[in-house]
Amino acid sequence: MPADPSAQGSHAAGSEEIAAARQAGQHRAAPQRLAQAALKDLPWEVGVAKPDAAVVLDGVTRTFGGLTAVSVDHLEIQRGGITGLIGPNGAGKTTLFNLLTGFDQPNTGTWSFDGRDLGKLSPHQVARLGVVRTFQLTKALSRLTVLQNMLLGAQGQRGESFLRALLPGIWRAQEKANTEKAMDLLQRFKLDAKKDDFAGTLSGGQRKLLEMARALMSDPKVVMLDEPMAGVNPALTQSLLGHVKDLREEGMTVIFVEHDMDVVRDISDWVVVMAAGKVIAEGPPESISQNQAVVDAYLGAHHDAPLTVEEEDRVLAEVQAEIALEESGTSSSSGVINSEGTSR
Amino acid sequence: MADLLNAFAIAGKAFFGFQAIFFALLAIGINVHFGYTGLLNFGQIAFAMLGGFGIAISVSQWGLNFWLGVVIGLVSAVVLALLLGLPTLRLRADYLAIVTIATAEGLRLVFRSVSATPVTGGTRGLSAFNGSFIDLAPWETQTRHRVLGTSWSGGELWVALVGWSLVALTSLLVWQLMRSPWGRVVKAIREDEDAVRALGKNVYAYKMQALVLGGIFGALGGMIYAIGTGSAIPDQYQNANTFLAYAALILGGAARVLGPVLGSMLLLFILQFADTLLRALIENGVIPEGLLSSTDVAQIRFVLVGIGLMLLLVFRPQGIFGDRREVMLDAR
Structure with a gap:
């Protein structure tokens, strides 16, 4: 689990914490x-x-x-x-x-x-x-800020109707709740420091x-x-x-x-x-x-299957044996085989 | 030096005059369309024409009440917006641009045609419909007053007062809308429609609302223009005005509440200033007649504005009020 930073952190902690973290992990993995x-x-x-x-x-x-x-x-x-x-x-x-x-x-x-x-x-x-x-x-949405991008995602907003948009009293409370929700999510995604930047940046x-x-x-x-x-x-x-x-x-x-x-x-x-x-x-x-x-x-239907480790070893051994055979002789083709061998 | 001061004074009148109000209202509408929602409306002048002729036809042809004329003008602008939007707003942005530019030109040609003359007055247009509005002025409309070095009639001051109040009210409306969740959806549509759809917003309905709203602002602009000139002539509503309003919007800064207002005032100021000053300089012989004659001035001032806009886009692409960081994001 190199991916999970919280798991890495818990390795450094005490054994009790590891147990707790593992339990929590199990709990989280349940669904x-x-x-x-x-x-x-x-x-x-x-x-x-x-x-x-x-x-x-x-x-x-x-x-x-x-x-x-x-x-x-x-x-x-x-x-x-x-x-x-x-x-x-x-x-x-x-x-x-x-x-x-x-x-x-x-x-x-x-x-x-x-x-x-x-x-x-x-x-x-x-x-x-x-x-x-x-x-x-x-x-x-480049020329909207990160926070505005987030707020756009909220559903059932009262202030999104034309007439009610003119009366801020109707939508201000909902807007505030949405902003809090958006900030929570931004924190989770580590974008909260960027909330007032244009999304295009x-x-x-x-x-x-x-x-x-x-x-x-x-x-x-x-x-x-x-x-x-x-x-x-x-x-x-x-x-x-x-x-x-x-x-x-x-x-x-x-x-x-x-x-x-x-x-x-x-x-x-x-x-x-x-x-x-x-x-x-x-x-x-x-x-x-x-x-x-x-x-x-x-x-494609006609392809070379990838080599397993064993197969690779076997091919390598075959090539080495061939090289050894060539080296005992004095053929000009040995150079070609050699270069192939080293490139592998 | 006196010429310069005189030019300043006359341009100052243009800065506050009804033409600046006309362009400001056109540009506020375009700001809602293009600046906030990303709709390319190249026929804003058609809405203005319906507004102006709504009053003119109702009052001078049908003998209706002035305010009924205002209502008729606004309703016809709404109908036009719906007609333009219904088939095009589901399509890519370019389609609205094509349809609006064609409609603006087509409507003007219909209004000035011979067969429409019994209703619209044809090429000569209509007049004498703003009397009951001018009469509402709380002061004497015939006397002239010295304001900022130029002469204004009481009627002109009244139109300017009502017009600027209208600009203030529409700006306030835009400001309130654009800081609400509604404005957030609309700005998001400008950035990427599909992303907004995927978040459960009915993009088509929002685009339609924005188109209607901006169209109503355009109609109000046309009404102020018709009242200010005291006549409604189809050829006053050339589509070049739409593009001048775009210029004003970009000069002031798009997607800013006061951008179109200040932009329009400055545009009119520069045009009038260049006009007056160049004429004075030619008369005094400072500019030799061989180089520039006074008949060329009307064209040359637009060249000057064009050069000014080019310099603006090079050195300050965000306009006067815009945010440079925001504008530069497009370059990515």
Whole structure:
């Protein structure tokens, strides 16, 4: 657990504190085990029914001209779990996100959240139901301050209606409560010192944090993160990972798109793999790397499998033996083999 | 030296005159559209024309009460905003720009056309509709007063007083709106619509509200102009005025409450100052007739304003009131 700074701190402390921290850790990890446990015995097959599905898709297709960007027959997303959505570039992951959040309209198909049909809703209506998203290209509102960005995320604001905006007495108390909530979140995301800066002055990683914190201001039930770790340095990735795990522990359903397999393996309870618009595999993270369809999708059907340590040793030994053989002779080709050997 | 002082005095009248009020109200409307919401309205003058002709047609053609005319002008501006916004606000920003610029020019051509002459008075326009408003003045409107070195009639002072009160009220309204959560949503839409949608705000409704509000300000500006000149002629409402109002807004500083107000005053001051001074200098022979004749002055003053604006954008891109850090964020 090099990721968790609190765990590192507790190593230095006394044994009692370690025990307490471990207990707390177990306590915090409990909901994760719930989702994992619920999904443990499911078969690793596409379209499998989940014990407690929050989001259900049926026959969703979206074509752009002749290109079928998304074609999903049936997919269920477990409530309270972290579902990773992976796939090569152009697999239709972002299009699927756009469809789910109302930013794009499908050609056919229906999907629902908590049994409510989402198919005909516009983006803001989807968001009001508690399904919020972030964007692949971070959308920080540059010329608003960090705090204003946060306050924008709050739902049901009385002062956002034109006429009531003119009477500050109506919305001032709510605004104050929202500001306190925003400051709490900013503190959690370590952005509180930046609250009065323009969001446009933040670094790329800070913008990702801000976007996630802003989404949390709306008290969402489902959080959809489109490549939350893209272009973020490793230290910040770890802190973002921690925040994503926190969401699950607060009972939210998280769906995220990610390319970094280490990240996916680390945090997801369930992984859905897309390629060419279709769901080609789903299952717990450990099942995915063994899945032939996934390997084929990522690397092409004809590929060289990566070498294990033993295989590598064996190849190395073979090469060394060959070199030894060549050196005993006086062939000009020995130089070529030698250079290959050293470069390995 | 006397010429210079005289030019200052005459330009001072322009600084406070009804034309400055006209541009200030146009620019306050554009500030709501472009400065805060990010809507590209290139036809603000159409709203002003509906405002001015709303009064003119109601009073001189239909014989209605002046205040009913004001209401008719405002309602027609709201209707125009809805007509412009309904089809375009769901689309990219450019579409509103195209539609507004075409509408402004088209409406003016319709108003000056022969077939519209029975209603709008055609190219000659309408007059004699502001009497009941001027009569409301608490002082004698025919006598002339010396104010700041120039002569104002009582009527002019009355129009200026009402006009500047209107500017103050609209500025106060904008200030209150923009510090409220409503203003926060609108500014966020300027930055990125999709992000705002993803946070559960009905972007379309907010853009429509902003378009209507700015249009109403434009109509008020047109009313002041019509009352100030005492006539409403379609060709007074050339779309060049929209772009002059944009210039005033950028001069003062966009997305600032007082930016459009001070910008309009300064723009009118500079135009009038350059005009008076150049004419005086040509008359005195300081500028030789071969270089610049007095007939060229009307054009040359706009060239001077253009050069001034260019210098402003190089050295102070945020305008007079703007925040440089904020403007520079766009460069990223």
